[in-house]
Amino acid sequence: MSTIIIGLSLSFLLFLLSAGLTLIFGMLGVINFAHGALYMLGAYVSFQVVQTTGSFWMGLLIAPLIVAAFGALIEMAALKRVYSRDHIFQLLLTFGLILVIDDATKLIWGLDYKQVPTPALLTAPIKLFGSHIPAYRLFVIAFGAAVSLALFLILDRSKWGMIIRAASSDPDMARTLGIDVNRVRTGVFALGSLLAALGGAITAPLVPIELGMGFSVIIDCFVVVIIGGLGNIRGAIFASLLLGMTRAIGYTYATEWVELMTFVLLIGTLMFRPAGLFSTKGRAA
């Protein structure tokens, strides 16, 4: 049972890390290589807020908002110029953004490791099913579940979601109906950036904050997005659960095989369901 709880925490961390990537691809058709850099930026900004205010919760609240504003600026200044162009321009642009964000981060915060302590409320472990589970992990599960539910409701059940989907699937028709498609796109990129930063802020008490942290997560994010189906939030939730549980069980019984199992899942998906397990034509959420 403890393996399942740990697996759930791994799964929701994966979901929080990859949700922004899949959202931006699903709604804007942009493969955002800079997602890892935005995640890293979220962790650094969260560190700064925690240093200034002494509160982890302020970091979790403020860092995603700051990175979302930054994401909106990126979209308006650069990304909107390449929507109509070939994918290669988007890839080059977002790759360039990684270099800019990395260097700016180095200039602002330096090369030293940074650390965000576990919030005082959640430092003690809780005994569940014979295991000591960190309270922070239980918080991650609850928080991740809440974010995935909120995203699903916003994109699938709300008027905003309907507008976003309309602007994504037929922008010209949406324009004729009076929807400001440019503003919707800016909003979607900001939301994707917010999710990346949220991933960074919530991971901060678990790992050292350093310049290379964005690179280490981007592969996991792409694995989730490919297995779940590019741009599919439901698929991302399912793929995160599949991957998180595989890892939890793998680490329990056959540690050395975990990486292999991850990539077998990826290759299997590409072979038998190349568009992803949850790909349904026309559905974005």
Added chain:
Amino acid sequence: MKRRKFLYNAGATAMVSTLSAPKILRAQSAEEFHIAAILSFSGPYGLIGNDMRKGAELAVAERGGMVLGKPVRFSWEDDETKPQPAVQKATRLLSEGAHMMFGAVSSASTLALQSLSTQRKVPHLITISADDAITKRDGPPYSFRTSNTLGMEVKMTMEFVKKRGLKKIYAVTADYQATRSALEEFSAMAKEAGVEIVGNDYAPLGNRDFSVIIDKMAKSDADGIVVVATGNDGITFVKQAGQVELGKDRVIFGPVLQDDIFAAATGPAALGVNSGVRYHYSLDNPTNNAFVKGYQDTHDALPSAFAGEAYDGLRWWLDVVDKTGSWDVDAWTEAFANSVYEDSVEGRKEMRACDHQASQVGLWGEVVKGEASMPELTMKITDIFPADRLFSSC
């Protein structure tokens, strides 16, 4: 036949002259002592390269910036923590007439530079890479390491296990060649000492989540947890172990698990963790006290292990080169291979001619709360192991 032999001899002479020409030209026309410093200034080891640079520059500044009566010039190059750029950049600097190479940080880059050093017959000084394969009997003739080997750190780890009376150990090992070898060596020593390895998990390099492995450790009857990993992996493990208070009733330790930089990145979970230490500012001897003061005056900070090792290695090398009074590369390497460094920052060091590895004491410490001007968390050196317990004879 005579004509053919004459042509053969003439050709061979010409070739030998051409090959050795750069060395002679360099010796005759040296207006400066040029050091090709290939370090990591970006990538995972960017922080290490920057600290090494500070230590190396201080070693040169202390001697008035001169060696053999000529000014010392560094060319700093970033290998991005990858072997290929390391070799490319070093090759360019050697073609510009660099007299020696200094670096790299990662063992992979250092091993790549060693081949270049052998090929071009250029001295190569290593002050941080720890892979045992770097210094081996009759290895690269122009390469020297003045810092720790992973092997000596593993031996210190076993000395610590014996001293603490630990009987059952659970291991977690970063999954790459050097750490796998280190675990094998540790396991063999444990068997000999009657210590049981009750479990081991190989975690992929750069692993971000150790929760399942930590849960297995918590459920085991191990009294000690050995972490054969360093850098991000070590920090992440100790941070996450702290969230279930794993260190409360088990001793967490590792050959290169913690130093002051890693402890700061780990936070309070690092308290009580034990580790091998490459160098520490707190060592009380006249050379180290002077170095720490000089470093603080220049950088307003205490020197890290990386800065300390770089300072010490380069200071030793430049002293030996200066004493030769010669610009002959072979005279330098011959002298260094047989040198003894009595006033190192870590006490006595002796270069072993057989494998070009400095024989030296090993430092072991525990993370404690710092006092007064110390960092918030700092290593307290608890043991200094003599060289003869850490190095086998050649």
